[in-house]
Amino acid sequence: MLERGERVDDSWIVLGQRTEEEGHLTVRRTWLLGEDTRRYALVLQFTAAGSPFAEGFVSGMTWRGEIAFYPGAYPLRAVVRARSGDGDRFEGLPGHETVEAFLDHTSKATALLSWLERLPAALIGVVPLLDGAPEGGRWLIRDRAGQALPLAGGDHWTLLSMSGGRPVDLAAEWNGEGLIPLGVAAAGTYRILAQEG
Amino acid sequence: MDALTRAAVAGTSRETPSASGLPTDGLLGSAKGKSLERNLLLRAGMRTVYRTAGRVAESGIEAPQSAPDETIPACSAKAAELLGRLLVDQRTTILLEALERLRLAGLRLPHALLPGALNVEQEELRPAVAAVLGERGRWLARLNPEWVWAVGDEGDLRDVWDEGALKERTSMLRRVRERDPALGREWLSETWRQEKADARSAMLEAFEENLSPEDEPFL
Numbered sequence: 498m499l500e501r502g503e504r505v506d507d508s509w510i511v512l513g514q515r516t517e518e519e520g521h522l523t524v525r526r527t528w529l530l531g532e533d534t535r536r537y538a539l540v541l542q543f544t545a546a547g548s549p550f551a552e553g554f555v556s557g558m559t560w561r562g563e564i565a566f567y568p569g570a571y572p573l574r575a576v577v578r579a580r581s582g583d584g585d586r587f588e589g590l591p592g593h594e595t596v597e598a599f600l601d602h603t604s605k606a607t608a609l610l611s612w613l614e615r616l617p618a619a620l621i622g623v624v625p626l627l628d629g630a631p632e633g634g635r636w637l638i639r640d641r642a643g644q645a646l647p648l649a650g651g652d653h654w655t656l657l658s659m660s661g662g663r664p665v666d667l668a669a670e671w672n673g674e675g676l677i678p679l680g681v682a683a684a685g686t687y688r689i690l691a692q693e694g
Numbered sequence: 695m696d697a698l699t700r701a702a703v704a705g706t707s708r709e710t711p712s713a714s715g716l717p718t719d720g721l722l723g724s725a726k727g728k729s730l731e732r733n734l735l736l737r738a739g740m741r742t743v744y745r746t747a748g749r750v751a752e753s754g755i756e757a758p759q760s761a762p763d764e765t766i767p768a769c770s771a772k773a774a775e776l777l778g779r780l781l782v783d784q785r786t787t788i789l790l791e792a793l794e795r796l797r798l799a800g801l802r803l804p805h806a807l808l809p810g811a812l813n814v815e816q817e818e819l820r821p822a823v824a825a826v827l828g829e830r831g832r833w834l835a836r837l838n839p840e841w842v843w844a845v846g847d848e849g850d851l852r853d854v855w856d857e858g859a860l861k862e863r864t865s866m867l868r869r870v871r872e873r874d875p876a877l878g879r880e881w882l883s884e885t886w887r888q889e890k891a892d893a894r895s896a897m898l899e900a901f902e903e904n905l906s907p908e909d910e911p912f913l
Binding site for chain 2: 596597600603604607608611624626627628629630631632633637639643644645646647654655657658659661662663673683684688
């Protein structure tokens with residue numbers, strides 16, 4: 498199948514990872530974003546519980562290489578064909594500048610493939626905030642234009658602390674309802690945000 | 695329950711879902727096979743995709759107040775890693791010393807460690823944490839009533855009481871009543887006349903803390 502898949506050469510930023518147990522299997526999703534092509538990619542890895550994954554990725558790092566997408570209406574899943582080195586820290590996320598641009602992107606993806614459970618999101622210059630008191634309040638991100646989207650997956654104090662009420666670059670998984678943070682770039686450092694709560 | 699869900703629960707023989715009113719209704723005409731069941735499932739599918747693809751952003755959310763600039767530098771990345779581990783393990787004695795050294799060196803905690811530091815369980819660590827919070831830490835602590843100890847001179851507590859949302863205010867009142875019941879009574883009696891009915895009942899609940907005969911005239 499991969500022989501027919503599209504191959505893309507780029508500097509790939511590792512946005513972040515999520516690891517989940519599914520029965521006897523451990524599933525790891527690694528989200529990539531191409532610096533030049535601005536293409537998102539998903540590397541899915543499986544192992545039998547306990548054994549290590551064959552290939553490692555370090556969140557917040559970037560490496561040069563070629564990946565091959567599985568063919569599909571909206572190609573997202575990919576495998577790494579070749580990569581050089583473990584990479585460098587990346588400079589600036591080439592993500593969506595506004596919430597509207599991101600929603601536009603998700604609409605197009607959904608139109609092409611309506612079975613998508615989650616999509617990656619790299620958002621530039623958004624301010625995380627807590628609307629209301631911690632109990633019963635809502636976590637959101639707000640872009641420069643004042644457009645907001647909810648955050649999901651527990652509380653987000655580390656993200657809030659990293660931003661201090663100022664714009665940060667956020668990498669997240671979008672599940673159609675909210676953004677589940679993967680990592681945040683603020684003041685020149687990238688921090689992995691473990692799923693809290 | 696909306697019409698579609700009701701029809702799905704009751705069964706299509708009992709209830710036929712009416713048109714959803716969505717622009718996707720028109721697509722049904724082109725679907726092959728016209729059984730009621732198929733019709734219902736197609737509608738559900740179309741509605742889901744319609745909602746997902748048509749998601750719009752929220753507006754009207756106010757930008758938060760940003761934290762003041764830091765006046766002192768954070769500790770090194772290595773020290774941060776070490777401190778992060780100590781905070782996770784809650785090693786009180788070593789933490790106390792590490793935080794104290796941080797303070798003596800004129801440094802503060804890095805931003806990423808602030809929530810962990812503010813969540814320390816041992817009360818004895820709190821003064822040491824409060825001394826190395828930096829501007830960001832004090833800004834953050836004001837957003838969570840549980841962290842009020844970190845910024846808790848009376849003026850700060852009073853700010854939350856005067857300007858906070860209802861939940862923050864009641865939690866603040868409870869705290870003040872724990873510490874100084876008379877002060878809590880004074881605060882509440884000052885604003886009582888302006889409080890709305892639901893606020894009043896929530897506040898009276900918080901007022902239970904350290905209830906004494908001295909509260910009788912007010913009540």
